[in-house]
Amino acid sequence: SYASLHSTSFNDFLLKDPIRKAITEAGFEQPSEVQNTSIPHALLGQDLIVQGKSGLGKTAVFVLSILNQLVDYDKKSVACIVLAHTRELALQISREFARFSTHLPTIRTMVVTGGVPIKQQTRLLMSGEPQIIVGTPGRTAELVQKKYIDVSSVRHFVVDECDKIVSSSSDIFKKDLDTIFSACPEEKQVMMFTATLPEDALTVCKSYMKDPREVKVDDQSKLRLDGLLQHFKDLKPEGKNRALVTLLDTLPFSQLVIFVSSVPRCKALSRMLADMEYKVETMHSHMSQSERVRRFDAFKAGACRILVATELFARGVDVKAVNIVVNYDMPKDSDTYLHRVGRAGRFGTKGLAISFVCNEEEKKVLKEVQERFVVEIKELPDKIDTSTY
Ligand code: ADP
Numbered sequence: 001s002y003a004s005l006h007s008t009s010f011n012d013f014l015l016k017d018p019i020r021k022a023i024t025e026a027g028f029e030q031p032s033e034v035q036n037t038s039i040p041h042a043l044l045g046q047d048l049i050v051q052g053k054s055g056l057g058k059t060a061v062f063v064l065s066i067l068n069q070l071v072d073y074d075k076k077s078v079a080c081i082v083l084a085h086t087r088e089l090a091l092q093i094s095r096e097f098a099r100f101s102t103h104l105p106t107i108r109t110m111v112v113t114g115g116v117p118i119k120q121q122t123r124l125l126m127s128g129e130p131q132i133i134v135g136t137p138g139r140t141a142e143l144v145q146k147k148y149i150d151v152s153s154v155r156h157f158v159v160d161e162c163d164k165i166v167s168s169s170s171d172i173f174k175k176d177l178d179t180i181f182s183a184c185p186e187e188k189q190v191m192m193f194t195a196t197l198p199e200d201a202l203t204v205c206k207s208y209m210k211d212p213r214e215v216k217v218d219d220q221s222k223l224r225l226d227g228l229l230q231h232f233k234d235l236k237p238e239g240k241n242r243a244l245v246t247l248l249d250t251l252p253f254s255q256l257v258i259f260v261s262s263v264p265r266c267k268a269l270s271r272m273l274a275d276m277e278y279k280v281e282t283m284h285s286h287m288s289q290s291e292r293v294r295r296f297d298a299f300k301a302g303a304c305r306i307l308v309a310t311e312l313f314a315r316g317v318d319v320k321a322v323n324i325v326v327n328y329d330m331p332k333d334s335d336t337y338l339h340r341v342g343r344a345g346r347f348g349t350k351g352l353a354i355s356f357v358c359n360e361e362e363k364k365v366l367k368e369v370q371e372r373f374v375v376e377i378k379e380l381p382d383k384i385d386t387s388t389y
């Protein structure tokens with residue numbers, strides 16, 4: 001769908017051969033808008049802060065531009081640190097690095113996150129000698145502090161979903177970020193990415209950068225959820241299960257994610273659906289990291305078609321086959337809504353989002369979403385034209 005909008009090609013970026021080859025093999029044909037506006041600056045080593053809606057390919061902006069700058073890097077020291085706020089997102093980013101560095105045999109990427117014994121990780125770090133580290137803030141900071149990661153050669157520093165890391169509600173992340181950041185050399189390229197960025201978070205982000213190029217793919221108010229069909233269903237809380245089961249039985253979907261507001265609700269709903277013989281996967285924050293990864297990978301591989309999840313799953317994680325998102329519990333705000341429904345209809349593909357609303361507060365969020373993304377969300381009709389999602 002982007003071919004018609006943008007006439008530029010990846011060749012216009014004058015990327016080096018190994019990168020260009022990998023892009024072709026990945027099946028990327030046209031750069032997306034965010035890639036078009038950001039990559040030329042990122043390639044020059046400029047600091048960058050990018051705000052753009054979910055699913056537009058922000059990951060490739062830093063992955064491609066960093067790898068291109070590391071083509072001739074032949075040292076065994078860490079040259080790049082990428083921070084992500086969840087293990088799932090860190091793994092996904094590392095896969096993008098792996099995919100685009102297949103023709104750079106000396107470049108190695110390693111993921112460092114909590115949930116894995118630190119001893120095991122330090123051993124891997126020593127033997128693996130990675131040039132690129134993708135990590136969660138806590139574990140990365142610990143390894144840097146204990147000098148298991150030598151950051152003295154770092155020249156690229158990325159924070160993905162940066163508002164999540166610098167926001168005041170996650171003071172710990174911010175402290176970890178500062179620990180890692182200040183241990184790195186002063187001279188480095190800093191890039192930060194997010195789908196949403198409140199003014200105060202923007203100021204904090206910019207304090208890490210030198211004269212950053214600011215890229216906004218869309219004005220905040222004009223953020224659009226293109227290709228996504230959105231509906232709501234006004235019902236009583238006790239009507240949710242019946243409504244959900246009706247949807248599962250009548251709507252064709254390839255994969256579907258059901259979002260709930262708490263871990264107990266997640267467990268209970270999963271159990272109920274399993275009792276009714278639906279094959280479901282569950283993901284919530286009270287699971288161990290390895291359990292989460294295992295389940296996420298199974299879902300992504302298509303082992304089952306329905307996932308019941310808490311907010312944990314909502315940000316940054318990309319599963320292509322998901323084409324329906326059900327807000328069994330309405331999110332608390334429009335940011336969360338965006339991140340959740342961004343799971344459906346990724347990268348210009350179609351999708352459907354259905355939100356259950358039960359009270360005035362939830363209707364207020366729905367109204368906020370409609371104003372912010374300039375969409376009209378209509379009541380769920382009895383029958384949906386399946387060609388529209
Ligand atoms: P964001 O971080 O902006 O939410 P992602 O980087 O996760 O988006 O990208 C979403 C999906 O789009 C990924 O599966 C990615 O591989 C794919 N993608 C990114 N850029 C392109 C492109 N130029 N052509 C085709 N697919 C792309």
Ligand code: MG
Pocket residue numbers: 058059160316
């Ligand atoms: Mg992203």
